[in-house]
Amino acid sequence: MTASAKPAASSSAPQYKVLGTRPIRHDGTDKVTGRAIYAADLHLPGMAYGRVIRSPHAHARIRSIDFSAALALPGVLAVTSAADMPDLKNKFADLGEGRVNLAHLGANCLAQGKVLYRGHAVAAVAAVSPHVAEEAAKLVRIEYEPLPxxxxxxxxxxxxxxxxxxxxxxxxxxxxxxxxxxxxxxxxxxxxxxxxxxxxxxxxxxxxxxxxxxxxxxxxxxxxxxxxxxxxxxxxxxxxxxxxxxxxxxxxxxxxxxxxxxxxxxxxxxxxxxxxxxxxxxxxxxxxxxxxxxxxxxxxxxxxxxxxxxxxxxxxxxxxxxxxxxxxxxxxxxxxxxxxxxxxxxxxxxxxxxxxxxxxxxxxxxxxxxxxxxxxxxxxxxxxxxxxxxxxxxxxxxxxxxxxxxxxxxxxxxxxxxxxxxxxxxxxPRIGLVEVLEAARASEHWNTPLAGPWRGRGVAAGYWFNIGLKSSASASVNADGTVTLVEGSTDIGGTRTSVAMQLAETLGIAAEDVRPQVADTDSVGYTDVTGGSRVTFATGLAAYQVGLDIRRQMAERAALLWECDPALVRFEDGVFRTDGRSITFKELAAKLHATGGPVVGRAAVDPEGPTHGFGAHIVDVEVDPDTGKVTILRYTAVQDAGKAVHPSYVEGQMQGGTVQGIGWALNEEYWFDDRGQMRNASFLDYRMPTALDVPMIETIIVEVPNPDHPYGVRGVGETPIVPPPAALANAIYRATGVRLRELPMSPPRVWAALAAAGKSS
Amino acid sequence: MAKKHHLSAVVNGEPVEFLCEARQSLLEVLRDVLHLTGAKEGCNNGNCGACTVLLDGLPVNSCLVLAVEADGCRITTVEGLADATHLHPLQQCFLEDAALQCGVCTPGFLVAAKALLDKNPNPSEQEIRFELANNLCRCTGYDKIVRAVQHAAARLREART
The missing domain is CATH 3.30.365.10 (Aldehyde oxidase/xanthine dehydrogenase, molybdopterin binding domain)
Structure with missing residues (x-):
């Protein structure tokens, strides 16, 4: 069950037409038909295939790299190593989320002198097919001097x-x-x-x-x-x-x-x-x-x-x-x-x-x-x-x-x-942790008794900043009253839609009447990474400002039609009005060519973050004392979204983050041997949660509007991964009387802790 | 380089012929030879299910099938689920129920779910979770995927009555 708890409605609470609805995402059809082009799907004429050669050692000095045998293989086109990279010494660059030492960044892409972890890239080859590249990679002779x-x-x-x-x-x-x-x-x-x-x-x-x-x-x-x-x-x-x-x-x-x-x-x-x-x-x-x-x-x-x-x-x-x-x-x-x-x-x-x-x-x-x-x-x-x-x-x-x-x-x-x-x-500033905890306390889950041996309920809170940073966007009005939106934020989880919805709300048109496109770096203004739970907040703010820019230009066109002062044109509910006269956004869009040409709105923003995302999770578990396996019986995630622009995708972020947190808590770990070799580098041995490992994740969205965003948006993506390990550890304690203080709380570790406490069978 | 094999199969209802090397997987041939890039490579060793296709009606990890094994077979990929004008109910329900975020696992889930509904038109939540446990999704936490499959199953049952 999914609930949406809202703070007591006040007469001043804004009423939205688009925000809070659940339209189908704009890029959806391409993604369910297999048409969407991911990076590995790209095919260009004359394309060559590369292969990176990686270190087998966790720490070693590179003595020499010999490409001669690889280059002699028919079909090999090029080889490279750090020798082809410029020497960057201690040059630093600000890459949006902080200063980065470029020499280190470069040496991570191609090792310089030493390899520092197993899997560290050392060299690469390009060939006419992936298989030839793979064969050539095996022919590159690299001498190492292993180090502790x-x-x-x-x-x-x-x-x-x-x-x-x-x-x-x-x-x-x-x-x-x-x-x-x-x-x-x-x-x-x-x-x-x-x-x-x-x-x-x-x-x-x-x-x-x-x-x-x-x-x-x-x-x-x-x-x-x-x-x-x-x-x-x-x-x-x-x-x-x-x-x-x-x-x-x-x-x-x-x-x-x-x-x-x-x-x-x-x-x-x-x-x-x-x-x-x-x-x-x-x-x-x-x-x-x-x-x-x-x-x-x-x-x-x-x-x-x-x-x-x-x-x-x-x-x-x-x-x-x-x-x-x-x-x-x-x-x-x-x-x-x-x-x-x-x-x-x-x-x-x-x-x-x-x-x-x-x-x-x-x-x-x-x-x-x-x-x-x-x-x-x-x-x-x-x-x-x-x-x-x-x-x-x-x-x-x-x-x-x-x-x-x-x-x-x-x-x-x-x-x-x-x-x-x-x-x-x-x-x-104004934050929503108290409201989140109150919603957790009032939840059906918290108020439903949990009974039975080896069962327990845990709770934990969590916080993430949610950042602002720079976003650019532009939009052009089409003659049919729709709008094409161009943005620079790569869309990982539906942000085309959460951003487009904010433009639609601002223009009083339907979400479906905005067509969002993610553009390349030549086609849109500078935009920072899709990260820090920032896109719906910051690129959404850019879309809002694009909307205001379009409204201003459209009001001028209406004023031209009506031969009045643009300052006298009002915009309400998708309609431009002045005394006694009105024209809808759509009707006016059809007249743009006759009133001065295209209307293009644009905005570049750099809002101050953070927007402060708080959450609280409740989980019921049952622990098997024979195996140490922890089964999740019920899970509820509560979070302040500020304003949930598209509630389904807010729930999706909460559910997805929660399940990643569950994996972190109960199973996932890099497992190294004493030579620093990762021994579980596959999805079989690195055990991420499957559909069978988790129940439905109930969500309660709390909305304490962010005062620094016109629609109150806070960003939601990251907070939900924070509480699960602690919530689960607390639940395991209530179920067993044993506190676990090391992740993951995998079956062997839980079993050992129970055994040490004399509680396993 | 070894000589290529000449194969024929029916892919998404259309007879096709193609050449492939013995070492090429069905996934590689679908993507690189037939340019059907809907099936994704997430692991190339059968653990993530992103490359799931139907081979004579049964779901397989196409990364674990050699293309030469598919000679004469009927193959259905995600590209074969919709008809010219309508999405398959599973595709429609995935969209309506927000059952995808990044979308890269989605083709595998859709094909695996179709295989499930073909044999069991009214699966329980537990049956859906069991049958889809071969497919990893890192974005959704599975909740909305399970619901979308339940939703599509109901819609398909309605359409039959």
Missing amino acids: AVTWVLDAMKPNAPLLHDDVFTESMGQLSDKPSNVSRHIHFEQGDVQRGFAQADVVIEREYRTASVHQGYIEPHACTALWNQDGHVTIWTATQGSFSCRQQVAELLELPVSRVTVVPCEIGGGFGGKIPIYLEPVAVLLSRKCGRPVKLTMTRSDVFEGTGPTPGSFVRVKLGATRDGKLVAGEAWLAYDAGAFPGGMIGPGCMCVFSCYEIPHARVDGYDVCLNKPKTAAYRAPGATQAAFACESVIDELAERLNIDPIEFRLKNAAKEGTRRVDGPVY
């Missing part, structure tokens, strides 16, 4: 740990360490007086939590085709979350002006943050430059696991203190997140999110970004927040139990609200 590897974050922080980089130093409080280190950054946040805070506490609980690396697990492997044309212009057709970000990364790495690179975003088969970095694109460009043909590169599933960003493995220690009447007074968190092979992981947001749901007057957070011999981490849906919430929300649950307070009541007593200062500094 480290794959657990606490081991990598030890002074005697194998060192990955001699140019990475620990940055702490603006100071750099004097010796190179795997620890690239120490973050410290503090507010109040932590010692005094804990002294006020009647109960203090401190626990340690560990999480394994997990992968975003998009079903479409990375793929791209690049053409270095004879005029020197580069075109890239690719699976990316951000065509402009991809363009900039490739241009910076290959030292090309951005205007010489066109990125054509194909339909994208899932990303979740993992298709923000580039991997194949510069390699395909180098191969194309050498062979003069378009070159297609695709990854295998093992390549995806071993060569693209997982999320950090982590160690988190959380200490919280509360008074007898249930007020949190002090908190302390110590987080170490692995960044993978290169610095710049997800520790920043982890530190900012760990206490983000609560008002804690005295708090301190220390975080560490740690390099080790795993693929460089990439964003994964609320990057860094889930690990932190697993720790914090588990301790919150223990505190509530110790104080004999209902876990939702305890959260409500301490919930962050407007005016609460987060430990990293910002003060919240």
